[in-house]
Amino acid sequence: MCYDCTPSEDLGRTAASRRTFARFLAAGAGLTVLAACTPNAPGAAAPSSGTPSGSPSLSPSPFASPIATPEPTTAAPPPPEPSPTPSPSSALPRQFSLTDPASPWLVVNKHRPLVPADYVPADLVRPAVSMTVSGEAALLNSTTAAAAEALFAVAARDGVAMVLASAYRSYGTQVTTYNGYVASRGQADADTASARPGYSEHQSGWAFDIADGGGACGFQPCFADQPAAMWAKANGHRFGFVVRYPWMFHPITGYYYEPWHLRYIGVDAATDMAARGIFTLEEYFGVGPAPGYP
Structure with a gap:
């Protein structure tokens, strides 16, 4: 149909038709696209018949562009939450206890307290690393201390500054620490930020x-973007360490993201976890999630 080729006596009807058609376009009635019928100049390209995927492009004529089909309004589904279903550990050359406090595979969480509750490691030593603490907070068991020395040394060679900010914490110190959180933030909030006495790694x-x-960003979520945290997350497994409380896994671990908290489990297990894409000890050792205290 050609609206520009109508005889002069039909101009009134044509104008009315154009107004009517324009109203249909404005209302989004979804009418069939009509092309302008002005003859193409010699050598001019034929008008495109493609339909834009988004909003229609501007055109000097209301008939030169097709009506855009509205995109679906259904929102994309949110990303899935981490599965609380534990993934059993693969068979490794050596197996260790999950309950003995002297075992590198010890799993301590809100469902699994230390036994005895006032446990003290028998081989506490001060690692030869840069640190901002003193006294008991500067101590680790001898195995973790040696691994930490190797971790810090390689990080320094890679140009990454890293210091030890808190290590061993006795049962008595944990009582004071936890009670301080309860007094300032309430028990419910304290239980997401600090372990109860006898439940602390x-x-x-x-x-x-x-x-x-x-x-x-010390002890703040933004520490995750600091070179020390990024380097430790990417390389910790080479020295036997994992980030114990990873991002978005608090329904499993019971604690919000702590990019500063490293846990030694041995090179074999830490490397296996990294290779298999398992982020929590609960999943890796198949002990089940511990989102809260029983």
């Missing part, structure tokens, strides 16, 4: 916290 001697030496 720090008491086992197998875990410690790191910082970057300059105090940037």
Whole structure:
């Protein structure tokens, strides 16, 4: 149909038709696309018949562009939550106890307290690394201390500044620490930020916290973007360490993201976890999630 080729006596009807058609376009009635019928100049390209995927492009004529088909309004599904279903460990050359506090495979969480509750490692030593703490907070069991020395040395060679910010914590110190959180934040909030006495990995001697030496984002979520945290996350398994409380896995571990908290489990297990894409000890050792205290 050609609206520009109508005889002059039909101009009134044509104008009315154009107004009617324009109203249909404005209302989004989904009418069939009509092309302008002005003859193409010699050598001019034929008008495109493609339909835009988004909003229609602007055109000097309302008949030169097709009506855009509205895109579906159904929202994309949210990313899945981490599965609480534990994944059993693969067979490794050596197996260790999951309950003995002296075992590198010890799993301590809100369902699995230390036994005895006031456990003290028999071989606490001070690792030869840069640190911002003193006294008991500077101690680790001898195995973790040696691994930490290797970790810090290679990080330094790679140009990454890393310091030990908190290590061993006795049962008595944990009582004071936890009660301080309860007094300032309430028990419910304290239970997501600090372990109850007898439930802390720090008491086992197998875990410690790191910082970057300059105090940037110390013990804050933004520490995840600091070179020390990124390097430890990418390379820790080479020395037997994992980031114990990873991002978005608090329904399993019971604690929010702590990119500063490293836990020694041995090179074989840490490397196996990294290779298989398993992020928590609960999943790796198949002990089940521990989102809260029983």
